[in-house]
Amino acid sequence: MGMLADRLRAFSTNRWLVFVAAMWLQSMAGIGYLFGAISPILKAALGYNQRHVAALGIAKDLGDCVGFLAGSLSAMLPAWAMLLIGALQNFLGYGWLWLIVTKQAPPLPLSMMCVLIFVGTNGETYFNTTSLVTCIQNFPKSRGPTVGILKGFAGLSSAILTQLFAVMHTPDHATLIFMVAVGPSLVAIGLMFVIRPVGGHRQVRSSDKNSFMFIYTICLLLASYLVGVMLVQDFLEVSDNVAISLTVFLFILLILPIAIPVVLTFSLKTEYPSPYEEALLSEALKGEAGTSHEREDQPELILSEMEDEKPKDIDSLSPSERRRRIADLQTKLVQAAARGGVRVRKGPRRGENFTLMQALVKADFWLIWLSLLLGSGSGLTVIDNLGQMSQAAGFKDGHNFVSLTSIWNFLGRVGGGYFSENIVRYQH
Secondary structure, three states: HHHHHHHHHHOOOOOHHHHHHHHHHHHHHOHHHHHHHHHHHHHHHOOOOOOHHHHHHHHHHHHOOOOHHHHHHHHHHHHHHHHHHHHHHHHHHHHHHHHHOOOOOOOHHHHHHHHHHHHHHHHHHHHHHHHHHHHHHHOOOHHHHHHHHHHHHHHHHHHHHHHHHHOOOOOOHHHHHHHHHHHHHHHHHOOOOOOOOOOHHOOOOOOHHHHHHHHHHHHHHHHHHHHHHHHHHHHHOOOOOHHHHHHHHHHHHHHHHHHHHHHHOOOOOOOOOOHHHHHHHHHHHHHOOOOOOOOOHHHHHHHHHHHOOOOOOOOHHHHHHHHHHHHHHHHHHHHHHHHOOOOOOOOOOOOHHHHHHHHHHHHHHHHHHHHHHHHHHHHHHHHHHHHHHHHHOOOOOOOHHHHHHHHHHHHHHHHHHHHHHHHHHHHO
């Protein structure tokens, strides 16, 4: 019984469990990409023209992209509080919008409708920030795949939600807005005590590469399956039972990554040190570094200089030998810094955590900002108006085109994270 309790405790703090939960949250959190499917509903129900819809689209884009408050609060609030704030914003904004569209609440001026869209979509920034910050802390050496997969699932959420809407076979298109208001909020509340930092840097395993490849395989299967399902439902008249079966299999694919933390916790022998071993290692490091009057520089040495000096083949060693090598290297670096033989970096390097003020003085930050400013606007414009464009071309179900764009968005982000990580590692 005691061993089972230990296993369950280890499962609850497994970094792969947190990562899979973040994937589930992101698969419902990309509500901004669904605007192209709900804009025709708003236009018809509220009597808006294209100018009004464009104003709502701008408010949606601002809510989706302006995350200063979420980023600032992430350093002060726990992860569960961030997710709760995002859930409340999402439910308030889109829930009120649904009441207006279904005539259960009085209509508001266009300016207030823009505020509702902004508040509802801005809840997504809390979901994204919490998922990304938490998982990057848990996977500090796999930031590219982590960000690519999580952002990819955010892009896939519109395809998932529209598939759920298609299964309902309801003539009331406002139901899609209700799903946007309720779905992400319920998922965020259900997972808000699972998604959190769990000291993932101490859970490095030799099987991590295989685990990421398994998730990449699931991503490719998901994209292929969704494309196939949409084509089948578009060209063929499928029965309700078949449609439900297709949706159930979709959720099986989404749930399948939970096999990684289950297998790692209950089937395989743990490779990372136990708390007792970590305590002994920490005491040894403190004792050896105690002779140096530069002890306060030790964390920077461990995070930065050690990456320059660490042997390339250290990750292929056994866990005990790897820990011994790292401990020896840390001790040598601390002693070298005390003698002035190592120049300690005072600021973060590329790949390490920056504060906002540290980032603002970097050319990389402004290059990324300028590229997003010039490059992302055209894509968002097309996504926001894709539903109306497809209806103008004579297609009845414009949300199918939104879903297809969502899938290509998903594949592009996942592939970008995979290739960027490989390129960076190759250069180093």
